[in-house]
Amino acid sequence: MTSTRPLTRTFSSDNTAPTSPEILEAVARAASGPALPYGADAYTADVNRQLSEIFERDVDVLLVSTGTAANALSLAALTPPWGSVLCHRDSHINHDECGAPEFYTAGAKLVLLGGGDAKIDPGELRTAVGHMAGDKHSAQPSAVSVTQATETGAVYTLDELSVLGSITKDAGLRLHMDGARFAGAVASLGCTPAELTWRAGVDLLSFGATKNGTMTADAIVVFDRSLTTELTFRAKRAGQLPAKMRFHSAQVGAYLADDLWLRNAAHANAMAARLQEGLDKIPEIGRLGTVDANMLFCHLPEQVTKGLLAEGYVFYHDRWDPGVARFVTSFATSEQDVDDLLDAIRRHSAD
Amino acid sequence: MTSTRPLTRTFSSDNTAPTSPEILEAVARAASGPALPYGADAYTADVNRQLSEIFERDVDVLLVSTGTAANALSLAALTPPWGSVLCHRDSHINHDECGAPEFYTAGAKLVLLGGGDAKIDPGELRTAVGHMAGDKHSAQPSAVSVTQATETGAVYTLDELSVLGSITKDAGLRLHMDGARFAGAVASLGCTPAELTWRAGVDLLSFGATKNGTMTADAIVVFDRSLTTELTFRAKRAGQLPAKMRFHSAQVGAYLADDLWLRNAAHANAMAARLQEGLDKIPEIGRLGTVDANMLFCHLPEQVTKGLLAEGYVFYHDRWDPGVARFVTSFATSEQDVDDLLDAIRRHSAD
Amino acid sequence: MTSTRPLTRTFSSDNTAPTSPEILEAVARAASGPALPYGADAYTADVNRQLSEIFERDVDVLLVSTGTAANALSLAALTPPWGSVLCHRDSHINHDECGAPEFYTAGAKLVLLGGGDAKIDPGELRTAVGHMAGDKHSAQPSAVSVTQATETGAVYTLDELSVLGSITKDAGLRLHMDGARFAGAVASLGCTPAELTWRAGVDLLSFGATKNGTMTADAIVVFDRSLTTELTFRAKRAGQLPAKMRFHSAQVGAYLADDLWLRNAAHANAMAARLQEGLDKIPEIGRLGTVDANMLFCHLPEQVTKGLLAEGYVFYHDRWDPGVARFVTSFATSEQDVDDLLDAIRRHSAD
């Protein structure tokens, strides 16, 4: 009853993967008895404790059903309706959320900045944080949102992040991180989660889990805990306070336990690196951008694209620019899957 | 790691129950392979087909993570921002959703009506549907929302519903049903789901599943399919379009298969009836209102309340009025649980 | 080109009156030269100074084009989207603004309280300020809005206001006053504007001027000046920052100068008192409620209503209850107008 396309040939997104066995088992365990609703259960308390340990300080946590909800709720807590959110032109919050940030913030604006590898250019940010500040005719710069890893699979270095964090904080703005692929960024950099977030000035983190192992649960990690009460009310009225919260918490709890989240991410990253290495040996393929995490862009000759599709491969192509294809790996991608893909590309390149 | 209070003594809400084994199995099956994201999977298609059969006509379905989201999205599709939603004073959308309907509708008003057993009084509705209609100074009556079963556990008869439906439709308004306990109402009335909804004029149904068996999935059943496109965009921007939709769909699919939803509801109803029968034989207990579904209100002497709490019973008391208690049964409540509760009440009544 | 109904027989509302000559002259003076736009002009600065003197403390002022805008902006600054505004069931913000408060607040709720003469009952307020406070399932009591004078023409005494103010402040809520007829209340009580507002706990005042003399200008008087910046941005994005602000300011400046606002209000009140006195001598007429300001309700026999309408009288009747009529006087109502109306009522009562 699943997709007729085999997982082994599905590289369209990390959200086509199923879930980690440990997570499924945790959900089954959580189904073994009753629990108080709306987060007043032991599973939810555990997640809070786990994330506080992982981030090396007391944090609050809100579990939500989608990354869109995590992002939009976070931005609503950081930006007044007359504020603006500075973000990259190619960010998910701008392109792929059908206006969720505008909805949740009651009409704040996204102000779009450029920069290579979908990273915000510090110079553009420096100008934007003060643009029309205090002028009552203009939306007021209020928050900055960085995506880590970026939409093109690059990862901000700690230094890069530190620069953006300083510009943001020096201007009195708040800092949000869209961490839909946060685990991949941590695995890629080998740094601590703390270094990558609050130590760099992040106030709220959308802690993505669905793309890297869970089924239906993402989280907001709250470093500025003065925002927790507001976030709680906002989450409830957004329909993001599930009665049986424990079934979200059990997923995230298992995802965090024994570093499953980091192991999954490291594997996905390794599969993308393996693909990169293979592609770089095929002269007909023009690779694009930096591959820091689990995503890779390249130019594919038309007959390669056609050949892959004919074999049942699933991936985005000709969406950004003609001839450009994107391949995404996940915790469920095997070395064999990658090698088979490389083999197919090689074959069709030689056609 | 679950609640320290045993399920057997938890009567606070049907949302403290875990999930049906069939649903857990379905989720595990859905985890066995890849699937296209955002509802483009076979599980979601199946749910659509199942609900179309159950309701005896082609319907569209949106799967959401909470009943609050189902209600608020539905009302937003039925009411313009300058509209009003006519509902019972004691309805969930008024009391328990922290303004979600106002948020999703961009500021529509709830106009509150009275009536016994938390059912809308037809006379009040008749007046309200035309109140200030066409007057630009006033929010315009646009939709009616009925709760089936009601917040006090009563169930509108088909005749009662038909009267409200006619008043609504004759006035040109739209009809929403908050069916957080819809299965219980169907089981109680023994009618068809079609009779209880679109045949009575319902345009959109919040099809509750969480309280009656699923873990984290509810649904909107769309009878007026001209609303589907709008609902889809609204759901996405509300953060209610999960990437791995199949894990919601698998829950609801198993919930619908082999009448599990009706069997669960019939059981919960029977447990409440058993409790009612037992209580009515205890002279010290004053029962309140009609028990059509899985919920029961009564006056408890203070020493009974104290005694039950001391034994680890969990239930709401002194919330609506001093001395008033509420007991809710679920698919997971056993006859023994009810008999034990009755026994305890009897014992403490005799103190 | 004006209404075919003479002003002398128009008692439907104080908003049918034209404007005071002093105000027209001030507008003409303001048209004699250039001025910086958006409130950076001398007229606007003057209004700020005048109102600071009148209220015996430094206040900030926002000039807006309607009382609806004054109310909705004020409530948006005092209530978060998940908050509720406690107000009287018969208040203007509930009945006559087509959901403007809900729009401006991004979906806060109005919670409706009862009380005689359209004054909030202190007992109901005491219960409401704490209702579900802190419960994430419920909109949070955040502000109280009192109407002074009330929608039925009564005026809260200083003592009554002080009680409501204390309940509000003790519960940590904010206090808004809808002063669409504020001048009438001051004139009626003979107290200082300060006593009636910030000394009683009022944070923001909708300072009505249109009904009592200006053409198109009302104001928000800001006692809690920490709200001014937010209000300014909210006003701009609401379309309430006119380029040629001086033409609003000139109106309000003249309205305030030489106590014109109080003289106009005292006259309107006196005309209502004269009408009351006359009606109380006509046994067929049943007067209703308290007449503290410029508005009066009564039961009219059907033939009286018909007779008045036939003579070209304009007034609301049969809108609240069958047989109930409302008469409103204004600064432009003359003693002769009132005496003629009384004469007509007497004649038709004797029919």
Next chain:
Amino acid sequence: MTSTRPLTRTFSSDNTAPTSPEILEAVARAASGPALPYGADAYTADVNRQLSEIFERDVDVLLVSTGTAANALSLAALTPPWGSVLCHRDSHINHDECGAPEFYTAGAKLVLLGGGDAKIDPGELRTAVGHMAGDKHSAQPSAVSVTQATETGAVYTLDELSVLGSITKDAGLRLHMDGARFAGAVASLGCTPAELTWRAGVDLLSFGATKNGTMTADAIVVFDRSLTTELTFRAKRAGQLPAKMRFHSAQVGAYLADDLWLRNAAHANAMAARLQEGLDKIPEIGRLGTVDANMLFCHLPEQVTKGLLAEGYVFYHDRWDPGVARFVTSFATSEQDVDDLLDAIRRHSAD
């Protein structure tokens, strides 16, 4: 009590001008008697009739207090919350309204397009109207907003407008025109108002009047009259339904009578042309862009800017780019004012 800077040296904006004498007289006349409130008066009916004649078809009209309100209300009627408005990067709705469109539309997005002279590039529009159409992850292109005259003082020709109108309509989108300087565009092109609006596909026009003669009144001209009811409710809840509407209507009525609006605009345009002609003879001054209406951009040597400021001239400089200045003329600018300005620039250029 007016600005200490003389009007004769104020070129910062056309909104620093006072009002036309005819308009002041009309307001005085409207103050001579009573009138029914909220637009049920003869003045408002007259404006409707006048604009229907001017636009050669039955139109509906909403009078509002600012251009921001006209724009934001119009866009809210043309765009659902999940829609996007395609507009020029430099448009007023993007830069100068503090998010009013986002507020009124409940969170729609502005999608920014380029093009010379602040006119939308047809090629960019052609791509944008179909961008992600039908994709539930993306805000849906719903309306196009053109500014006529543009923010840089250029005017779309009828042919240019026709191309944009066709692209818009062929894609099924709605067309809004921000006509804050609409009169200037008509005067510049010498075409009929109909040609410039509904014949080119415009559904709703923000008919600016304040910058060209009125005091506090602008209008929305509704060509698609199916939108009127919605606009009326939206206007009321936005605080844009003034009780004494006649004082807005009287202004607009006089503005339209005897072609005052076109005479004022033609004069303002002529003054800008005179300034252009003079500047083009001063070799030190680098003029920028097209001068079709009443606005002119140029490069000024630093000593010229300093010299003008020292003499009390008021104008924007160094706001867009270093060294760039803007001069705006109005109906109140005299030939002598322009000649004096030219003389001053000549003098300081020779320093």
